[in-house]
Amino acid sequence: MKKVLYRTFILSLYGTGIVFALAVARFGWHYYSLPTVERPHDTLHQILKPGGLWGHGLGIIGSCMILLLFLYSARKRELLCLRFGRMRRWLDVHIFFGIMGPILITLHTAMKFNGIVAISYFSMLAVMFSGIFGRYIYKQIPRDKSGMELTLEQIKSQDRSMTQMLFEKFHVSDAIQSQIHQISGAHLADSSRGLSAFFLVILNDMKRPFLFRKFRRALSAQNTHIPAAEIAHILHIAKQKSLLLRKRAFLNIAHEIFHYWHVIHKPFAYVMIIIMFVHISVAVLFGYRWVF
Amino acid sequence: MLKGNRDTIILFAATVLGQFVLASECRTQISPGKLAGPHAFLEGLTNCVKCHELGHGPSEEKCLDCHLEIKLHLKAKRGLHYKAVTLDRESCISCHGDHAGRKFQMIHWANGQENFEHEKSGFTLNGKHGQLECNECHKPELIQVDLKKLQPKINLDKSFLGLKTSCRSCHKDEHQMQLDKNCRKCHSEKAWKPASKFDHNQANFQLTGKHLNVECAKCHPSLPKPGTQGTFAKFTRIEFSSCVACHKDEHQGKFGNDCRSCHNTGGWREINPNKFDHSKTDFLLLGKHKQVTCNKCHTSGNMLLPLQFDSCVACHKDVHAGKFKQDCKSCHNENGWKNRGQTIFDHTQTGFTLHGRHVGLDCVKCHKSGDMLKPIKSKQCSDCHQDIHEKQFVLREGGSRCESCHNEQGFIPTLFGVDEHKTSRFPLTGSHLATPCVACHKMVTAKSGAQVRQFIFSQILCKACHQDPHLGQFSRNNPVKACENCHKSSGWSILQFIHDRDSRFKLEGAHRNVACERCHIAVNVTNAILTLYKPINPACETCHLQKKLR
Structure with missing residues (x-):
């Protein structure tokens, strides 16, 4: 129940943010689509220009969201006395701010990317997209409910329990177990390394829904005596097992890429934040103030 | 971890460097965008x-530090910028934003340049001004301020300042500095011609009458413009104190320079008869001539055409057909042909000299036909006058003439007084002298039925005027002289009656002392008391018996 409420809350946050951003975009579509040299003559210029009432406000909100992103890093390192809350929740918030912040900042720029602050903007985009990529890599490392990474033994233990359940409870044959292993793509880890292995992972994730659909049809056809609910249960365990097998097989590669991801994600974040402060300082220096 | 931090630093540096290389345009600036062309040097x-x-x-302030041409407007408190800054509370950048690229037009015409609300500039485009293109006025040669000095970078071809x-x-100035600098006093923006606001009545010379229809150029001649081949109309220093400044003196100075004494602006021939001094001519207007309209004599309409005026018949018809030798003035004067007040006609020429009241009479009173030349009877008064006595005197034996009682001085009073009455059949004596005529000559009805005062009496009898208180006691036997036997004209009570002489009964003895009424007693006779005088019986007992009886 708590999980449902939480998901609803997160979704409503995204919904509100995206609807707001879309509304502003729709309102200012005419203005945003004008050439730069014509914008100052438009009636919406005084509102939607980066220094306008709305534009400036969006910039402030977006910048605050960007700054709040760093709370996740602080929590992860337990800085600023941040030791509470699950990492998974902190990450969700981090991702929300990581998506909404750049959207609002994009509206703040009014699609005008000039000056040194453009570096900050493009860095921000790099951080955002690398964050999405990082989230994918993050998911390739098996973790417990609190978000803590599982040890190899814990992985093996989970695999054994799932295999045992399939055998003992659902009397799944070895052929099917082998089929699940085949779908997982774990066997590909032995023949590939580095980025090529990572692309295989991506490819496997893309193929998996189709493979499991095929697997479900075959399972249903061969075991007509098994109720559909039981088939679904088997399929659910098979998916988890398949994913666990794949993650375990590519664990070293995931760790390696995740390490390098940090190396890419952080510098863009630093560049973004430094130039953002420069931009804000210049703005304050030239007379722009808090608008709320 | 150390390896990770090192990599992070290396990548950070590479990222920054890469982005600066990629964003080469913006690596040297924090500007939000390129400045517009005119500000590119900044x-x-x-x-x-x-x-x-x-x-x-x-x-x-910094804008105005450079834009001195705008500062000048603000300081002068006029123009579009002054209004925008002070009244509309606009800032410079609210209209002239920047950082929108080199090609950004800092002067923006919201509704198009041609639809600019020019009244915002403090100069509303009315009339013909509204039809002009902007650059027909906003061109370098019409710029009155040295903008280049204020703003060296200004492009005068594009400036609206x-x-x-x-x-x-x-x-x-089409008038070559002749007139007021405020052209709007006369001209409107609708058109240069006509000068619709000009009111000649406001000028020193007001137009009236025919002057209203005269073309301007008739009085305001065209003069050559100095240094050009054009001309301009002369509007000032035009002599107008005298009409001859513009008009030719048709009289050649004969009547002086004050044309207005006769003429007015209604027209040359519209001469004001009240103003023209005809005495300046050889013919002085007198009497009724003053009232005659000019063209009655000056029939040609040309007042300058000489007229014959040595004799009246030059203008007037001789109604006497030369009978009186056309010496009209001997009878007539300018006060009127009929001259009803005083005649100067010598009526003696007619054989009937006018005297008395005849002199003041209107001729037509007698000359009723109006034709003075037509003979009228004038031998007898009755030829003209009515006989109000209804022929009482005419019928009298031998007739009678009016002049025996009346003359031309008036019908009343008559010439017939007390003395003349003596010549009548009844000379006035005694109390009759003091008696008004009308007491005896009373109004009676004539045969014609008219009321007429009676002057002719058939018999001269007292009773014609007086009542007989004796009721005929004495007139039975002598009706004519009955009264006179006892009474006189000097008074009724003055008797000339002597009892012993004039009666049959002489008073003797005691009778002398007896009062009259003791014998002449009063008796009642049909509503009247009559003193009985006769007949009285002279017998004693007539009185005395009565006495006894009484």
Whole structure:
């Protein structure tokens, strides 16, 4: 129940943010689509220009969201006395701010990317997209409910329990177990390394829904005596097992890429934040103030 | 971990460097965008504060530090910028934003240049001005201010500044400095001609009468413009104190220079008879001639054409057909042909000399036909006058003439007085002398039925006027002299009656002392008391018996 409420809350946050951003975009579509040299003559210029009432406000909100992103890093390192809350929740918030912040900042720029602050903007985009990529890599490392990474033994233990359940409870044959292993793509880890292995992972994730659909049809056809609910249960365990097998097989590669991801994600974040402060300082220096 | 941090630092440096290389255009600036073309020279980090006030944003003062031509307008409190800044509370950048690219037009015409609300500039385009293209006025040669001195970078071909609102700042002075600088006093913006606001009544010379229809150029001649082949109309220093300044003196100075004494602006021939002094001519207007309209004599309408005026018949018809030798003045004068007041006609010429009241009479009283030449009877008064006595005197034996009682001095009073009455059959004596005529000559009805005063009596009897208190006691036997036997004209009570002489009964003895009424007693006779005089019986007992009886 708590999980449902939480998901609803997160979704409503995204919904509100995206609807707001879309509304502003729709309102200012005419203005945003004008050439730069014509914008100052438009009636919406005084509102939607980066220094306008709305534009400036969006910039402030977006910048605050960007700054709040760093709370996740602080929590992860337990800085600023941040030791509470699950990492998974902190990450969700981090991702929300990581998506909404750049959207609002994009509206703040009014699609005008000039000056040194453009570096900050493009860095921000790099951080955002690398964050999405990082989230994918993050998911390739098996973790417990609190978000803590599982040890190899814990992985093996989970695999054994799932295999045992399939055998003992659902009397799944070895052929099917082998089929699940085949779908997982774990066997590909032995023949590939580095980025090529990572692309295989991506490819496997893309193929998996189709493979499991095929697997479900075959399972249903061969075991007509098994109720559909039981088939679904088997399929659910098979998916988890398949994913666990794949993650375990590519664990070293995931760790390696995740390490390098940090190396890419952080510098863009630093560049973004430094130039953002420069931009804000210049703005304050030239007379722009808090608008709320 | 150490390896990770090292990699992070290396990648950070590479990222920054890469982005600076990629964003080459923006690596040297923090500007939000390129400045517009006219401000391009202000590009660069070090120039920000030339327009922006640190901590306050764009500074209007800094704008005006460069844009002295605008500052001049604000200082003069006029023009579009003054209105925008002071009244509409606009800032410079609210209209002239920047950082929108080199090609950004800093002067923006919201509804198109041609639809600019020019009244905002303080000069509303009315009339023909509204039909002009902008550059027909906003061109370098009409700019009145040295904008280049104020703003060396200004492009005068594109500038809308520096024009003044006075007409002369754009228009040539067609009047060559003759008139007031305020052209709007006479001209409107609808059209140069006609000068619709001009009111000649406001000028020193007001137009009236025929002057209203005269073309301007008739009085305001065209003069050559100095230095050009054009001309201009002369509007000032036009002599108008005298009519001859414009008009030819048709009289050649004969009547002086004051034309207005006879003429007015209604027309040359519209001469004011009340004003023209005809005495300046050889013919002085007198009497009724003063009332005659000019063209009655000057029939040609040309007052200058000499007229014959040595004799009246030059103008007047001789109704006497030469009978009186056309010496009209011997009878008539300018006061009127009929001259009803005083005649100067010598009536003696007619054989009937006018005397008395005849002199003042209107001729037609007698000459009733109006034709003075037609003979009328004048031998007897009755030829003209009515006989109000109804022929009492005419019928009298031998007739009678009016002049025996009346003359021309008047019908009343008559010439017939007391003395003349003596010549009548009844000379007045005694109390009759003091008796008014009308007491005896009373109004009676004539045979004609008219009321007429009676002057002729058939018999001269007392009773004609007096009553007989004796009721005929004495007139039975002598009706004519009955009264006179006892009474006189000097008074009724003065008797000439002597009892012993005039009666049959002489008073003797005691009778002498007896009062009259003891014998002549009063008796009642049909509503009257009559003193009985006769007949009285002379016998004693007539009285005495009565006495006894009484």
